[in-house]
Amino acid sequence: MPNSESLALLDEGPDEAIQNSGRRSRRRSPVWNYFEELPNEGKAICIHCRSKLAYHQGLGISHLRNHITSACKELPPDIDRGSIFRKVVSGVDVRRFVLDPKIVRDFMTKFWITSNISFKKIENGFFKRMMKSAHPSLEVHGRHTLKSDCMSVYQEEKKKIASVFPI
Numbered sequence: 637m638p639n640s641e642s643l644a645l646l647d648e649g650p651d652e653a654i655q656n657s658g659r660r661s662r663r664r665s666p667v668w669n670y671f672e673e674l675p676n677e678g679k680a681i682c683i684h685c686r687s688k689l690a691y692h693q694g695l696g697i698s699h700l701r702n703h704i705t706s707a708c709k710e711l712p713p714d715i716d717r718g719s720i721f722r723k724v725v726s727g728v729d730v731r732r733f734v735l736d737p738k739i740v741r742d743f744m745t746k747f748w749i750t751s752n753i754s755f756k757k758i759e760n761g762f763f764k765r766m767m768k769s770a771h772p773s774l775e776v777h778g779r780h781t782l783k784s785d786c787m788s789v790y791q792e793e794k795k796k797i798a799s800v801f802p803i
C-alpha cells in the first residue's frame with residue numbers, strides 16, 4: 637500500500653513535492669520560481685522583468701500566475717508559459733480532468749465479469765467508501781443493477797461477435 641509520502645508525490649508533481657519535503661513548510665506554489673516576496677513592501681517582484689505586483693501572504697496569487705503566463709515581457713522564450721502551472725500526472729492534466737461516472741460504471745462491470753467474484757461483494761461497505769473517497773459523486777449500485785449491467789455487456793459483446801462471424 638502506498639504511504640502518504642508517495643501519494644503526495646502523485647498529487648503534487650515533482651516541483652512542489654521537493655519543496656514540500658520538509659513537512660513543516662507550507663505548500664509553495666511554483667509561482668515562487670518566478671517571483672521573490674518583498675514582505676516589507678507588500679509586494680512580489682518578478683525575477684525576470686523586475687515588475688512589482690501587490691502581494692500579501694495568504695492572499696491570492698492568481699495575478700502573479702497571470703503575469704507569468706501572459707503579461708511578463710522578459711520571460712525567456714524557451715519557457716512554455718501555457719504549461720507552467722498545470723498539474724500533470726502521467727500525461728493527464730488533473731485540473732481539467734472530468735469524472736465520468738458512466739466510464740467508472742463500465743469498468744466496474746468489466747472488472748466483475750473478469751474477476752470471478754460474487755455480485756454481493758459490490759455491496760461491501762469498504763468498497764462503497766473507497767469509491768466515495770475517490771470522488772464524492774460516485775454512488776455504488778447494488779448487486780441487482782450490477783447483474784443487469786453484466787448482462788448488457790454480454791449482449792453487446794455477443795452482437796459484436798455475431799457481426800464478425802455472420803451465421
Ligand SMILES: [Zn+2]
Nearest residue numbers: 682684685708
Ligand atoms: Zn515579469
